Amino acid sequence: MKNAQPWKSFVPMAVNLLLGIPAIVPIFLVWYVLSNGPLAELGLTIRDPNEDDGMLLWLVIVVPVVAGFAGIWTLVNIWLRRRLFTVPPPYPYWLACVTATLAPFFVGIGIG
Template sequence: MKKARLWKSFVPVVVNLLLGIPAVVPIFLTWYFLSNGPLAELGWTQRDPNEDDGMLLWLIIVIPVVACFGGIWALTNLWMRRRLFAEGPPYPYWPVSVTLVLAPFFLATGFA
């Protein structure tokens, strides 16, 4: 019985880490949009001097990519949470899942 519980706890970890690899694209697109748009207007970042297409084009690209990935991630985690962890509070599951999805992005940024 203990092996089954251990196996069930590793499945969401592996799945969220694997989902974190393609998550690099929507996270980068979101950061690029924010750093060249609203954060640059506030003076917190500097705009890319080569970026002259405007922000509407970036919104047309960023929103579908982030929405598609967010939907896949949320549906996958809802399904895993319901199937593998029927009992217990959901509170520690979601912060750990978000952290695991963000981990490959921050590792790639740290080593780049």
């Protein structure tokens, strides 16, 4: 890689770490729906006894939040990849971006 600038590899990771902070909300919402719905039906989790509104209400809330965040995240990463890299990056770009986005959620779980 001739004329490669090392900072170009760190910019997507920093941006995705910052995107990971608001990603805590959609990730938590997905976990909440899964733990009170399908995973509770399989016996892997215990259903929240106060959750008696049904799953449709949660899906009406969760789907737009997750779809909105996923759209923003995808557009930002496509723009970064096209803007910073003329050749494919030297690492699996999308896997690294997903990992950097999930890192704040798992750090929060580890601390809490």
